Amino acid sequence: MLLCLLGQSKVFDEASQLLFDLIGLQTNPMQVQRVSEYYGSQLDEAVDRNITSCIPRLDTKEQIDKKDSKTYVMIDGSMVFTREEKWKEIKLARIFSQESIMNLSTTRCEIRNSVYVSHLGVVDKFFPKLERHLNGYKNKVILGDGAKWIWNWAEDNYPGAVQILDFYHAKEKLVLIAKQFFKENDRSKWVKKQCDYLLGDQIEEVMKNIKKLRSMNDEAKEIKQKTLSYYKEHEDRMMYKTYRDKGLLIGSGPIEAAHRSVIQTRMKLSGQKWSIKGANAIANLRCLHKSDAWHILEGFVKAAA
Numbered sequence: 001m002l003l004c005l006l007g008q009s010k011v012f013d014e015a016s017q018l019l020f021d022l023i024g025l026q027t028n029p030m031q032v033q034r035v036s037e038y039y040g041s042q043l044d045e046a047v048d049r050n051i052t053s054c055i056p057r058l059d060t061k062e063q064i065d066k067k068d069s070k071t072y073v074m075i076d077g078s079m080v081f082t083r084e085e086k087w088k089e090i091k092l093a094r095i096f097s098q099e100s101i102m103n104l105s106t107t108r109c110e111i112r113n114s115v116y117v118s119h120l121g122v123v124d125k126f127f128p129k130l131e132r133h134l135n136g137y138k139n140k141v142i143l144g145d146g147a148k149w150i151w152n153w154a155e156d157n158y159p160g161a162v163q164i165l166d167f168y169h170a171k172e173k174l175v176l177i178a179k180q181f182f183k184e185n186d187r188s189k190w191v192k193k194q195c196d197y198l199l200g201d202q203i204e205e206v207m208k209n210i211k212k213l214r215s216m217n218d219e220a221k222e223i224k225q226k227t228l229s230y231y232k233e234h235e236d237r238m239m240y241k242t243y244r245d246k247g248l249l250i251g252s253g254p255i256e257a258a259h260r261s262v263i264q265t266r267m268k269l270s271g272q273k274w275s276i277k278g279a280n281a282i283a284n285l286r287c288l289h290k291s292d293a294w295h296i297l298e299g300f301v302k303a304a305a
Helices: 002-009 012-023 029-048 061-065 123-134 148-157 167-181 184-198 203-212 218-233 240-245 253-267 276-290 294-304
Strands: 071-082 086-097 101-103 109-111 115-120 140-144 162-165
Touching: 002 012, 002 029, 002 276, 002 294, 012 029, 029 123, 029 276, 029 294, 071 123, 071 253, 071 276, 086 123, 086 253, 086 276, 115 123, 115 253, 115 276, 123 148, 140 148, 148 162, 162 167, 167 184, 167 218, 184 203, 203 218, 253 276, 276 294
Parallel strands: 071 140, 140 162
Antiparallel strands: 071 086, 086 115, 101 109
C-alpha cells in the first residue's frame, strides 16, 4: 500500500528514498515501480468486470436527497510521452455534483469532491470505463471543448443530458477571427461585443456578424468558414444565458485544472518516458487518490493477499 501511495505521487527514485527516510525501509525504485504498476493495472481489470466496490462514488447526502441534483461530466485529453508511440493522448474525465461547487467570486469556483477517470489510448476503451463510473447518476451535464469524440459519445449514450460547449473555446474562435479581420486596436472591442451576444443566447447574431466580414486572403476565408461551421455544429450547446440562469457552469476550467493536478504533475516531468501499460496503471492510482478513494485500493490489496 505504501509503495503504491508513494509511487503514484513521486518519481520512483524519490519514492524509494522517501520510504527509507520515513520508516527506514530499504527498497529499490524498480520494486516501487513493479508494485505500483501491478496494482494500478489490476484496478482496470476490476472496473472492466464492473466490480462496484472498486468504482469510486460521489453519492453525497445532498445528491441522495435532491432529485434535481445535477452531475457534471467534464472530459478532455492531454499528451503523455510513451516509449511505444511517443506522444499519445490520455483522456481524463472529472465527475462532480452541483452541490460540491463552492463559488469563491463571480469568476472563480472550487470543486470540493470529484471522481476522476482516465485512459491512455482509444476512446473505445475509455468510454466503457467512464460509463461504469456514471451508473446511477441522473441529470447529467456534459461539458467539453469541440472534440467530436466527446459529443458523438454524448449524443449516442446520453441524449437527454444537458450538453455545453466550453465558453472559452467558443471565445477563442472569435479571437482568431479578430486577428484576421481587424486592426489590433479594434480587436478586443469586437470580441467583447460578440461575447456579449453569446452570453445573451444570441449565437445567430454572432454568426451574422462573422458572415458580414470581407475575407482579404485565403487564410482569412478559411478561418471564417471554419468558425461558422464550428458554431453551427455546436449551436445547441451554446445557450450560455440559459445555462447561467439555471445556475450551471459554462467553462471547462475544472477539467483543465484536473489534467494539471492529476496527470501532469506526476506524469509529464522532464525526461519521462512511459510504457503505455505503466502510464495507465499510475494514472489509475492517481485518479483513485485524487478521488479521495484510496480505501478502495486498501480493500483491493487485502482481498488479494
